[in-house]
Amino acid sequence: MGKIKEFIRKxxxxxxxxxxxxxxxxxxxxxxxxxKYDPYQANLGGALQAPSAEHWFGTDKLGRDLFTRIIYGSxxxxxxxxxxxxxxxxxxxxxxxxxxxxxxxxxxVIMRLSDMMISFPGMVLAIAVAGILGASIRNAIIAIAIVSxxxxxxxxxxxxxxxxxxxxxxxxxxxxxKVSYILRxxxxxxxxxxxxxxxxxxxxxxxxxxxxxxxxxxxxxxxTPEWGLMLNEGRVFMQNAPWMMxxxxxxxxxxxxxxxxxxDSLRDVMDVRDE
Amino acid sequence: xxxxxxxxxxxLLVLAxxxxxxxKDGGASSAADGDTxxxxxxxxxxxxxxxxxxxAAWDNMRIGIxxxxxxxxxxxxxxxxxxxxxSTEDHITWVFHIRDGVKFSNGNDVTPQSVIDCFEDIFGNxxxxxxxxxxxxxKTMTADNEARTLTIELNAAQPDLCKNLAYPVxxxxxxxxxxxxDTNPIGTGPYVLTxxxxxxxxxxxxxxxxxxxxxxxxxxxxxxLGDDDAKTLALQAGDVNLVENITSAAxxxxxxxxxNYNVSIAQGVRCGFAYINQDGVLSDETLRHAILxxxxxxxxxxxxxxxLYTAGYSVLPSALxxxxxxxxxxxxxxxxxAVKMLDDAGYVDSDGDGIREINGENISLNYITYxxxxxxxxxxxxxxxxxxxxxxVKVNSTDSDTEWNMMxxxxxxxxxxxxxxxxxxxxxxxxxxxxxxxxGTDANANWCHxxxxxxxxxxxxxxxxxxxxxxxxLIQQMQQILLDDxxxxxxxxxxxxxxxxxxxxxxxxxxxxxxxxxxxIKPAS
Numbered sequence: 001m002g003k004i005k006e007f008i009r010k011x012x013x014x015x016x017x018x019x020x021x022x023x024x025x026x027x028x029x030x031x032x033x034x035x036k037y038d039p040y041q042a043n044l045g046g047a048l049q050a051p052s053a054e055h056w057f058g059t060d061k062l063g064r065d066l067f068t069r070i071i072y073g074s075x076x077x078x079x080x081x082x083x084x085x086x087x088x089x090x091x092x093x094x095x096x097x098x099x100x101x102x103x104x105x106x107x108x109v110i111m112r113l114s115d116m117m118i119s120f121p122g123m124v125l126a127i128a129v130a131g132i133l134g135a136s137i138r139n140a141i142i143a144i145a146i147v148s149x150x151x152x153x154x155x156x157x158x159x160x161x162x163x164x165x166x167x168x169x170x171x172x173x174x175x176x177x178k179v180s181y182i183l184r185x186x187x188x189x190x191x192x193x194x195x196x197x198x199x200x201x202x203x204x205x206x207x208x209x210x211x212x213x214x215x216x217x218x219x220x221x222x223x224t225p226e227w228g229l230m231l232n233e234g235r236v237f238m239q240n241a242p243w244m245m246x247x248x249x250x251x252x253x254x255x256x257x258x259x260x261x262x263x264d265s266l267r268d269v270m271d272v273r274d275e
Numbered sequence: 276x277x278x279x280x281x282x283x284x285x286x287l288l289v290l291a292x293x294x295x296x297x298x299k300d301g302g303a304s305s306a307a308d309g310d311t312x313x314x315x316x317x318x319x320x321x322x323x324x325x326x327x328x329x330x331a332a333w334d335n336m337r338i339g340i341x342x343x344x345x346x347x348x349x350x351x352x353x354x355x356x357x358x359x360x361x362s363t364e365d366h367i368t369w370v371f372h373i374r375d376g377v378k379f380s381n382g383n384d385v386t387p388q389s390v391i392d393c394f395e396d397i398f399g400n401x402x403x404x405x406x407x408x409x410x411x412x413x414k415t416m417t418a419d420n421e422a423r424t425l426t427i428e429l430n431a432a433q434p435d436l437c438k439n440l441a442y443p444v445x446x447x448x449x450x451x452x453x454x455x456x457d458t459n460p461i462g463t464g465p466y467v468l469t470x471x472x473x474x475x476x477x478x479x480x481x482x483x484x485x486x487x488x489x490x491x492x493x494x495x496x497x498x499x500l501g502d503d504d505a506k507t508l509a510l511q512a513g514d515v516n517l518v519e520n521i522t523s524a525a526x527x528x529x530x531x532x533x534x535n536y537n538v539s540i541a542q543g544v545r546c547g548f549a550y551i552n553q554d555g556v557l558s559d560e561t562l563r564h565a566i567l568x569x570x571x572x573x574x575x576x577x578x579x580x581x582x583l584y585t586a587g588y589s590v591l592p593s594a595l596x597x598x599x600x601x602x603x604x605x606x607x608x609x610x611x612x613a614v615k616m617l618d619d620a621g622y623v624d625s626d627g628d629g630i631r632e633i634n635g636e637n638i639s640l641n642y643i644t645y646x647x648x649x650x651x652x653x654x655x656x657x658x659x660x661x662x663x664x665x666x667x668v669k670v671n672s673t674d675s676d677t678e679w680n681m682m683x684x685x686x687x688x689x690x691x692x693x694x695x696x697x698x699x700x701x702x703x704x705x706x707x708x709x710x711x712x713x714x715g716t717d718a719n720a721n722w723c724h725x726x727x728x729x730x731x732x733x734x735x736x737x738x739x740x741x742x743x744x745x746x747x748x749l750i751q752q753m754q755q756i757l758l759d760d761x762x763x764x765x766x767x768x769x770x771x772x773x774x775x776x777x778x779x780x781x782x783x784x785x786x787x788x789x790x791x792x793x794x795x796i797k798p799a800s
Contacts, residue, residue, distance in 0.1 A: 042659035044574045048525065061579065062656055222655050222670060236504065240525035 014265035020258045028074040037065040039072040039225040048241045058243040060233060062223075066243065069225035070251050076226045077255065080141055081207040087145045089199040092152025097187050099153065100160030101179075111157070114150040122147045123212065130218035137210075137226065140219035144209050148202075155198060159191040193270045201263030204256035211252050227252050309798045310493040312779065314338075315506045315515035316791065318499030321473035324456035325444050326400030326407065332443035332789075338477060338497050339792035341446030341462035344371060344390070345437045349786040351544060351595065351697050353437045357385060357447055357463060358425075366432035366741055371425045371440075378484040379449040380467040387418035387425035392450040409718075410439040410699055434741045438700030443789050465490045465794045474499045491797040510536070510774060517775040517782050519791060522648055524581015530774045537775050539783045542585050542594045544697050545769035547650060549642070549657075549689040550682065550708070550723040551762060556638060557688050561620045563761035567606035569613035569664050570657055576767040579656045580649040584767030589754045590706075591696055592768035594786075598751030605759055614664055624665050631665040639667040644691035645678045653766045654691055682722045689764060690723075695788055703737050706753060709762060710734045723762075730756045 008015045027034065043063035051058040057066035099110040117125070129143035163169060163186065172182050211228030213219035220226035222233070227248045234244030318334060325332035325341065335341045344358035355361075360372040377385040394416060398407050415428045427436065439445065448454070449461040458471050463486065466479035477497040481490035498515060500506045506518040507526045521527050530536040551557050557566075576586040585593065588606070593599040617623070622631045622638065630637040640661070644654035651672045658668040668689075673681070682690045696705045711726045712735065713719040733753045740746050757763055775782035775796075782796045 040659065040662065042656065042663075044571060044579055044656055044660070047578050061652065062659055063578075064659075217672075222672070223658060236523045237525045238504075239507075240529055 011265065011269050014262070014269050017258055017262035017265055021262050024074060024255060024258060025078065027071060028078050031071045031075060035065070035068040035071050037068040039064065039069045040223055041065075048237065048244075050241075051243055057247040058241065060230070060244055061237065061241075066230075066247055069230060070227070070247055073225040073227045073230060073248070073251065074255070076137065076220060076224060077207055077210065077228075077252075080137055080210050081203050081259075084141050084144050084148070084206045084210065085199050085203050087141070088149040088152055088202075089195065091145070092149035093156040093191065093195050095149070096153035096156030096158075097160050097183060097191065100157035100164060101183060101187060103164075107157070110153065114153050117147060117150045120147070123209065126209065126213060127216065127218055130213055135218050135221055137214070137220040137224065140210055140213045143213065143218070144206060148206070148209075152195065152198065156191050156195060159194060160187050163187070163190050197263065197267045197270055200266045201260060203263065204258075204260040207252065207256055207259065309778075309800065311496060312492040312494070312517065312792075312796065312798075313496045313498065313515040314792065315498045315500045315509045315518040317501070317520070318474040322457045323460050323468070323471065324400070324403070325446050325448070325460075326397035326405050326456065327403040329405050329444060332405065332446060335460060335462070336443040336446060336464070336789045337791040338468075338479060338495070339464040339466035340460055340468055340479070341443070341448055342464045343441050343443065343446050344373075345441035346790070347441055347700060347787045349541070351700055351786060353435070353441050353700055356441075357390075358437075358440070361437060363436070366434065366436075367429050369427045369429070369436045371427070373423045373425060374486070375423065377463055377486040379461050379463055380482040380484055381449060381461050382484050383449050383451055383461075385447060385463060386420045387423060388420055389449065389451075390425050390447050391416045391418050393448050394445065396448075396450055396456065397444065405444045407444055409704075410442055410444065411436065432739075432741070434737075434743075434746065435701070442699040466492075466495050466792060474501075485794075488794055491794055495792060497792075510776065513776070516779050517773060517796070519774075519784070520648075520772055521774055522583060524583050524649075527583065527772060527774070528581060535777055537777070537780075537782065539773040539775075540582075540770045541772075541784045541786055542592065543769055543771040543784075543786055543788060544592055544595065544695055545648070545693055545771075545788070546587075546590055546592055546696050547584055547648060547653065547691070547693045547766040547769055548590060549644075549653075549691050549764040549766070550687075551725075551764055552685060552688050552690065552723050553726070553762075554685055554724045555688050556633065556640065559633065560761060561616055562622065562633070562638070564606050565613040565616040565620075565622075565664075566661060566666065567761050567764060568609050568616065569666075570660055570764070571608045572765070572767060573608070575653060575656055580652050582770070583649055583772075584769055586767045588758065588765055590709075590757055590763050590765060591702055591750070591754055594768070595697060595702075597702065597747055597754065599754075601751060602755055602758060606761060610664065617664065629665060630667045637667060638665070639669060640688040641671065641686070642668050642689040642691075643671045643673060643678050643681050643687045645673055645675045647675060648693050648769055650691040650693060650766075654689075657689075657764075685722070685724070693769060698788075702750060703734075706734060706737075706750070709753075709757060725760070725762050727756055727760060727762075 041064060046059055046063035047061050049055055049059040055065050057070060060066055095110050099107040125147045126143040129146055130140050133139035133142060169186055172186060210219055214226050214228030215232045220229045230248040231245055234248065237244045320328050320331035320334045322331045323335040325335060342357055344356060345353045346356045348354050357374055357377050358371040359374040361369060363369045373385060373387050373390065379385060412430045413427050414430050417426045447463060448456060459468060465482050465485050467482045469478045469480055471477045476499060479495040481493050500509060503521050503523050506521055509515045510518050527538065531538045551563060557563055572586040576584040587593050588604040589599055589602050591597045617631060622633050624631045642654050644651045654670045658670050661668050681687055694705055696702050707720040709721060709725045710731055711721055712731050714721060730753055733749045737746060737749055740749060771784045771788060773782045773784040778799050780797050780799050
């Protein structure tokens with residue numbers, strides 16, 4: 001208990017944002033408890049109502065409660081962003097470690113592939129991939145993962161290269177350690193802190209990209225309550241029912257800020273260089 | 276020094292940022308200076324050649340270049356225009372008298388021969404998609420310039436050729452010299468094209484040789500604006516004086532509530548509906564009727580799309596003279612009745628997933644739509660409505676070309692569409708959407724695979740029935756057959772709109788969708 005208190009005292013910023021992030025996840029999980037409406041339940045006669053005691057964030061063009069849709073939207077947005085980050089974190093790091101450790105042809109193939117991916121503007125390539133695969137949130141996740149893994153691969157490769165030829169690794173090799181053991185015991189633990197920090201700071205960015213794809217019609221499809229899609233639905237009502245844009249926009253803004261700052265403060269906590 | 280330089284750069288940076296926030300001189304002012312009309316509209320074609328595309332013919336006529344021998348009034352009754360008299364005895368040979376004194380905008384006389392020359396160009400355009408033969412299947416066209424008469428002999432009798440001649444594809448353009456229908460058509464309308472950049476802009480000047488009164492504006496600038504927001508913002512900023520068909524109900528209401536703008540709305544002849552594919556799960560008549568009962572057209576039209584449609588149940592708009600009031604709607608909105616119908620038929624949700632089943636399979640409808648004239652809004656609302664009675668609807672909102680291809684390939688259960696029901700003054704072509712007699716031929720338009728022998732017999736009878744009252748009776752009968760069969764999911768009838776600022780007057784939208792810039796629209800002072 002004392003240790004926890006000490007940690008909190010030392011890392012106030014991190015604690016605050018961790019609590020806020022956990023709060024967001026709690027909101028997503030507890031969505032049915034937090035609102036009495038169904039996010040899909042239309043009330044065609046009650047469309048475009050301004051925010052009121054009955055509908056805190058107003059209603060949309062089909063009379064659906066916007067507060068409910070935003071609360072449920074956190075499920076889609078959070079789950080999708082965390083999935084993207086998990087995929088690129090695991091996939092990208094693994095490819096980078098393999099490239100860095102084995103070098104030569106393996107390194108060349110993986111890194112040239114990565115060079116090819118980063119030679120395209122990320123969002124444009126994601127739009128192309130999502131366009132070819134068809135519009136859905138799953139395909140948007142695949143599209144963004146395809147264009148975003150390179151950062152992790154390049155970073156983990158460079159971290160592995162830094163320690164590839166240090167004495168304890170060479171010692172492990174000459175004492176007959178298996179490759180998988182070396183990777184597991186020496187390489188991954190060494191790169192993990194940096195990669196975790198990168199992943200944490202990426203959550204916000206990925207959320208924005210997913211919302212962007214949905215906004216453009218390449219991600220979530222109606223009637224899914226997804227923030228980017230809701231922004232797009234509200235776009236045509238910008239002048240008359242601004243709440244249809246303001247609240248989904250705020251939801252994206254708040255969530256992205258929380259995860260970005262969480263990532264930043266996580267770096268402060270984990271980055272040994274500051275010590 | 277370092278501090279000074281930092282401050283200097285900081286100040287410059289701020290100034291550079293702020294400089295982008297300025298507005299043009301004078302700010303948002305009205306675009307009209309009395310002589311010039313600035314019009315924001317959607318451009319459908321990349322040419323103005325009526326023989327090339329039907330959309331091109333419409334675009335051409337919409338900005339006041341080309342005119343036809345006849346035109347339609349707001350009840351879609353055909354009226355004389357460049358032709359002032361006509362006669363026919365057998366509906367095969369038609370004689371049209373070309374009005375005296377009508378000139379093309381370049382000063383050339385409009386003679387019967389010039390009309391034939393123009394029509395021959397349009398009919399001769401083999402690469403075009405306007406299919407003029409579909410409207411007028413002529414055998415010979417002869418001109419008597421002395422008598423100013425044009426004689427058209429048809430291969431088969433037609434009830435009313437004048438209606439077809441009023442269709443924009445049959446506009447009269449000058450073919451003398453080195454003419455160019457594509458980008459520089461010379462017509463008889465009030466305005467003369469001076470520049471044209473497809474889908475971007477066009478400029479026009481008043482036609483000094485206009486035959487039908489004074490032309491109110493010396494200059495017209497047409498801006499082809501791709502989306503509704505652009506039209507709204509351009510009108511608000513004063514960049515244009517007039518826009519057509521803002522399809523955001525909220526924006527339309529905003530303009531209607533503002534004294535600085537005039538909104539003209541007219542029930543047009545367009546019908547918004549969804550084809551019901553009878554080759555799939557919707558071949559089940561009970562299911563079709565239950566679906567039609569479950570949908571609240573009034574709320575959809577009045578609230579969901581904000582009055583941009585007038586609710587209705589038949590495929591032909593209530594404003595037309597085809598007996599709408601005599602029709603009986605077998606499926607008025609009644610959710611309970613819809614649920615009971617499904618329950619009675621045994622279409623219940625037995626596996627508890629919230630979706631009813633037919634023969635053990637979930638009722639899941641593939642609804643294709645595209646974002647045009649609020650069609651996708653209807654689709655989303657219907658998806659939600661049917662979800663509540665246990666019918667799953669998957670909405671696939673795509674572009675119009677993809678939707679068309681999916682429709683032709685039968686890859687749908689419901690397919691949204693928006694048709695000009697009497698584009699050439701008669702609904703026969705439109706009703707072919709449910710006529711099975713053309714199946715397997717190029718003329719087939721029955722992409723929903725609807726079959727009803729009685730309907731087909733009425734359709735066949737239309738071809739040889741020239742009495743307008745009897746035609747109307749047949750058409751009324753056909754509408755009732757479609758209603759009784761639950762063959763079409765009709766959303767309502769699209770209301771066209773013109774929104775203008777106060778610098779111009781009399782900007783009233785017409786029933787027919789191709790009369791936009793007419794001499795009725797004038798400067799305010």
